[in-house]
Amino acid sequence: MNQGPLVFLGVFAAVIASWLGLVIVPHLQFGQQDMVVLEETGESYPGGRSGLALQGAEVYREQGCYYCHTQQVRPAGEGPDLKRRWGVRRTVARDYLRDQPVLLGQMRLGPDLANLGARETNRTTLLLKLYNARVLIPNSLMPRYPYLFETRKLPPGATPSGDALPLVGPFAPPPGFEVVPGPDALALVAYLESLRAEARFYEVFPTPPPKADTNQVQDALSPTNGPPTNAVPATNATVTP
Amino acid sequence: MKPGTHSTPRARTRTAPGRRPRTEPAPLDADAEPRLAEEFHTPLWLVSLLGLMCYWGALYLHQNGGGFHPLVFNLGEHLADVEARVPKSDTDALIAQGRRIYTIYCVACHQPNGRGLPGQFPPLAESDWVNTAGPNRLIRIVLNGLTGPITVNGTEYNNVMLPWRDQLSDADIAAVLTFTRANKDWGNQAGAVSPEQVKAVREATQGRDSNWTATELLAVPDSD
């Protein structure tokens, strides 16, 4: 080790090797991965998000939501994700093909959101959580996002408009005011509603339950958003030393 | 600096004058740079253990690397395990294909849940026309359509169904009928339909260019 060039070339080779191994080879291997046609619906997956949802993805990024929420469902054996019904199956690379940037996150101070659109269908709930999660969950640690909403004065005698959040008690705005979601809040909710990872295709077919023949038919027939308990692949458990 | 651990030229540099006086006492600034001694070699146990762990690494990758295949995601699995979960029996394939056909051609009238629309389109779910011993009448309806009054589960409907003879192949019709008849979510229990059965009926009714009526169909035995 007398020579600078030796150190330089050696380290260069090591870095290149890791770069090839973790970035470039995977890119060559599945960087051209394409959408699949789902057998069940004939649609291409993953479909794009709506324009509003895409705007919402920008809001999600700007607010740094991924510093507390992941968007990845691990298989049974790697975590409680399926049992907690955060998803009906694990997530795979194909689920994220059209995301830019991909906001996987690696911290779960809050629940996983990969399949939020399927489990939280009430828009008002989502809006309330964004406005102040403690309205619904008393000890929630989720930050408030009051600046995504508008507190506006009602004309005298008018009743709150249809968009107004149903806030009561300590959270209610002053009398004569109402809280309505701003454009960013609506976009963000549209994005959250568009978060779905439940389609079935080659990599993620569930394990058929131990079966008689009829069960097999039953399994193939079960709709995509079937009950999560059925969907947990029983033999997916990983053996790790 | 300990005498004798360094050669003299280095030691001499320390005494070089020309530095502004400092508050720091001189010994602290002893310019002996740190050295690498050669008191011992890399312990053999460390090298052997590294070799052993490299072997473990190879085993681990063999066990958990999924054969380096990009479609294997679960640790500890291989492509064969993924392959094994893909629905593969003939019926499964027909049903999967049938679900697709149904979504394209049938869902507008008969609805995603197969229950039709009351008063307009008859149900397929738990329907006495669907849950028959054989598919002969159903194949004919799909091939040539249906016109006029028909009684399904005791309710009379009077509407028109289009013929699909030219749009759908034998396999397509077999698939969509299998999907319909074997659909347990809809409460149906009837058997699968094979492309051969469709082919036979298609040939038997080759010349027909008008829709069926319920009366005509009831004259056909539902199974062979």
Place this chain on the structure above:
Amino acid sequence: MAAASDSTVTPAPPRARPAEVDTSCRWPVLGLLGLALAWLLVAGVLAVLASIKLHGPGFLAEWPWLTYGRVQPAAGHAFVFGFASQIGLGIALWLIARLGGTWLTGGVGLLLVGGFWNLGVALGVFGILLGGGTGFESLEFPRYVPPILMTAYVCLAAWGLIAFGRRRPGDLYVSQWYLLAALFAFPWLYASATLLTVYSPLRGVLQVAAQAWFAHNLATLWLGFLGLGSLFYFLPKLTGRPVPSRSLAVFGFWSLAIFGPLGGLQRYVGGPFPAWMSSLSVVASVLNLFGVVAVALNLYPVVRAAPRLPGEAAMPALRFARLAYYAYLLGAGLSSLSALGFLRRTTQFTLFTPGLDHLWLDGFFALAMLGAAYYVVPKLTGRDWPSPGLTRLHFYCQVVGVGLFFVAYAAGGLVHGTTMNDPALPFFYVIKRYLPFAATGTLANLILLVGYGALAAHVAWLITRWCRDVCAPLARELLEPTATAQEVKA
């Protein structure tokens, strides 16, 4: 001590005396260290804000630019790019010049380039606070920042390499291996990762793979190697005990250089990456332990050796460096072990991870570098630190702060993970359980901030003294320029 080594190693005479080296380094290195200290304070304040917001969501919630999702990355980036990279570069330049027995060229030009780097970091941190983060953890700086940083870096590193090229002939010392490796690795890591995530993104999860690869190597290959370079210099220097085994040093260096960079994805096991990718990272991070063990064995006798001179017992640099050594072992060891088995399944996606990162950055790296700075600054200014009390205060704050944070977050992470892994417990219960640990983190961050404040006060004091001694005569001279000029003419 091995007499044999002395016969084989015949050190060539240095081209510059240490005093000359120090003079040539004075402005650029002091400038970099000073700016790094400023960023350390910024990062410290932001970290306190972020950790308060973590357990008190109502705190300053009305301002979008202070939301947790922005303050948290802003604090991290200010720390890594503002403080850590900068102090690392400063110390690296000094070490390269010192070990090479040569002077550092560049002078004020280097300082200007350093200013350019700080412009980039400042723009980036403001960009993050304004919502311009890119969405990639540790690559959050908006797209206009990386070119600035890269330009500044290339100039700074080039000066380092010029000095390295002028070194005295002979064997390279361990520190030189590590520093050289780090200096070469960083631009490669940063440029390719930014390119593949921000400018010309790969598809889908490949972006995250590039980001994870970068984040891991930023911590190990860049900051980790800079820190090790510093430890390998200061520990033997201050104890007078040579690093015992050249062979083990070579073994350790190459183990770390070969296995280290392949890590990163072990934090995403179970995530949407093909099994082989995360498995590869798991294996690499376990094998990386061999490098860690080699470093540990090699430095252990040095760490345990008494200070070279009794008077140096109170020397802050040695205390910092010793503790940095233990923090390195704990951090590197746990990060390898947490890639496997029970620890992985319990701690993935929990507070454990930031606890470990904190131990690595504020513990190992910051201790190593601040210790180095405690040694280097008196050499460059020619003034000793005015107050041992302030040094002690900083030291204890740093130790208690890092220790408390790590213990709280590691324990909190285990609780977080254990409760989260029990699907019968609702999520709000999980939150309730990890809350006290998160709150302890705020206390730890506050203690750290006090320590940083002590350091800043100490530096201010030093500068004041120095100004009095050096600048005052200089100013007097400047105030009577005409007379001087006439004298020169005469």
